[in-house]
Amino acid sequence: MxxxxxxxxxxxxxxxxxxxxxxxxxxxxxxxxxxxxxxxxxxxxxxxxxxxxxxxAIMKSIACQALAVRLKDDELLFRSASGGAFMGIAKAWIENGGVVYGVTYDSEWNACHVCANSLNELKKIQSSKYVQANTQHSYSDIKAKLMQGKKVLFSGTACQVGGLKSFLKKDYDNLLTMDLICHGVNSPLLFKKYIVWLEKQKNFKIKEYNFRSKLAGWALNFSIKTDSKEKMHFCDVDPYYYRFLEGVTYRECCYECKYCTPGRVGDITIGDYWGIENEHPDFYDVRGVSCMLINTDKGLEVWKNFSSNFYYKETTFEKISKHNSNLLKPTKRKDMVRNTIYHGIKDSDTWFEDSFAKTFQPSFKAKMKDLIPACLKLYIKKHLK
Ligand SMILES: Cc1cc2nc3c(=O)[nH]c(=O)nc-3n(C[C@H](O)[C@H](O)[C@H](O)COP(=O)(O)OP(=O)(O)OC[C@H]3O[C@@H](n4cnc5c(N)ncnc54)[C@H](O)[C@@H]3O)c2cc1C
The missing domain is CATH 3.30.70.20 (Alpha-Beta Plaits)
Structure with missing residues (x-):
């Protein structure tokens, strides 16, 4: 407090x-x-x-349109976490003279908001970093740019969009906000300790880390890259990823998040379209599908102008939220584990291996799944659907 x-x-x-x-x-x-x-x-x-x-109270809007989308550009889609909802809008935004704020890692594995002015810079902010990002001084920078008449797109978690709106106090015609469906965020310190542990385990320096590798198609696989190789793993064999998905490592306020509601804070809300294979089997694609909620007139205008970057299909909020419960309510706090999971994190350099990783044992099934080569996984996926 x-x-x-x-x-x-x-x-x-x-x-x-x-x-x-x-x-x-x-x-x-x-x-x-x-x-x-x-x-x-x-x-x-x-x-x-x-x-x-x-x-x-922060102004929220109920979606006037719900979509399943997939980016037409295959290379950019491959680098996106799901169907490239973010990139399709962000790239067009920059081509039309705007700038885009999104999240990248700095050299010390801090996830932080930066400003992208070009396609190359945009590529660095693609894909999800499952750790709380530092907004740094982006709110002040954005205000200065908006007052100069610059077009700004801000993408972040709903609480970060809420923070920006509260900071600005008034709406600007030249500002577009995009919030992510979010189940919660992990501690930046936990993430850094995890990377140190992983480097020790693997015995090499990690150059790139991707929580949403698509080497085996759209799924929850992560990949680690060195100068010479890239290796992909299944989320459930990894203590950090497993605990994140289990929902026991989130910031305390995430369990009472006021943005996990049908009313949305951003002009556009994006997420994974989990369950697309059931809701719209004809639109499932192994390369990834995003869901997109268009919440405001501004969002609608942008969608009308940039929709040609996507393959898309009309859907409903109900179909999306059936498989994405954080559109309706915050993640439930699992008290037993959450109460102690961070104990001692600041006490020792070897806390991750001595405490955090010790509480986790991957299941036999997860270990077997992890052994299947990425190309074979992709082949099976393509041919089963
Ligand atoms: C912490 C977190 C939790 C999430 N939980 C869910 C969920 O429960 N359900 C769901 O459907 N989707 C969730 N997502 C969103 C999902 O991972 C994808 O971002 C989404 O499917 C959009 O994918 P994309 O292909 O359009 O774009 P992407 O290429 O993934 O880009 C999405 C945008 O997210 C921004 N971003 C990345 N990491 C962060 C971060 N740590 N903080 C703020 N912004 C960030 C990037 O800058 C980029 O602008 C979550 C994302 C994060 C970061």
């Missing part, structure tokens, strides 16, 4: 609003960033509390 809100998401809106620069972001016991006030600089204006998106 801090002086601003009981449920800080770490969005950084308050830090960037404070005229006295009295707020900084510090790491909590689990390695998440939280806002902290330096009382010696604080003038008690109360702005941080008044504008904290966790303390106020």
């Amino acid at each position: 801090n002086d601003i809100t009981e449920k800080c998401t770490g969005c950084r809106a308050c830090e960037q609003l404070c005229s006295q620069k009295a707020i900084s972001m510090i790491e909590d016991d689990e390695g998440f960033l939280v806002a902290s006030i330096d009382q010696s600089k604080c003038i008690d204006c109360g702005l941080c509390q008044k504008r904290c998106p966790q303390n106020i």
Whole structure:
């Protein structure tokens, strides 16, 4: 708990609003960033509390259109987590003179928001980083750009979009927001410790890490790349990925997330279209399918202009949310495991292997699945559907 809100998401809106620069972001016991006030600089204006998106109601809209989409460009689709919903819009946005804010890793494995001005820069922010991203100073940068008349697309979790909206206070015609369907975020410290552990296990330096490798088609496989090779693994053999999907490592506020509702904070909401093989079997594709909710008139306008980048099919919110429960409610907190999962994370350099990884044993089935070569998995998938 801090002086601003009981449920800080770490969005950084308050830090960037404070005229006295009295707020900084510090790491909590689990390695998440939280806002902290330096009382010696604080003038008690109360702005941080008044504008904290966790303390106020944030405007949300119900989708006016629901779509299943797949990007036409195969190379860009391959690099996308699901059906390339983000890239299809973002690329066209840049081609039309805009800039795009999204998440990449820095050299120390911090996931953070950066601004992309070109297709090459966009490629770096493609695909999902299953760890909480640092919005850095993007809200202030975005405001400056919007005031100069620049077109800005911001993509992030719904709480980050909520933070941006609260920071800006008013709507700008030249701003488009895209929120992700989100089950929760892991601690950045946990992710960094995981990478150190993985490098020790594999005995090599990881150059690239991808939570959504498509070497075996659209699924939850991760890949690690060195200078010379790329190896893919099934999510369920990995302690970090397994615990993430199990939902026991999320930031505390994620279990009470106010954005896990049919009303959406972004102009456009994107996610994986899980269950597409049941809802629209003719549209299933092993290369990936995204779901897209168009929530505002602005979103609709953008979709009309850029839809030619996609193959798409009309669907319904009900069909999407049947397989994506975080559109309806937050992830349930599994108290027994969550209460202790981060204990001691700051106490030792070998905490990941000594504590975290020890509590996890991959099942026999998962281990067998992991042994199947990616090309064979892809072949089976293509021919079974
Ligand atoms: C933490 C997290 C949890 C998610 N949970 C779900 C879920 O429960 N159900 C579901 O359907 N989809 C979920 N997603 C979204 C999913 O992983 C894909 O991003 C989505 O299917 C869109 O894929 P894409 O092919 O359009 O684009 P992608 O190539 O994946 O790009 C999507 C955008 O996500 C942004 N992004 C990546 N990592 C982060 C991050 N850590 N924080 C903020 N923004 C980020 C990128 O900058 C990019 O703009 C989640 C994503 C994240 C990051």
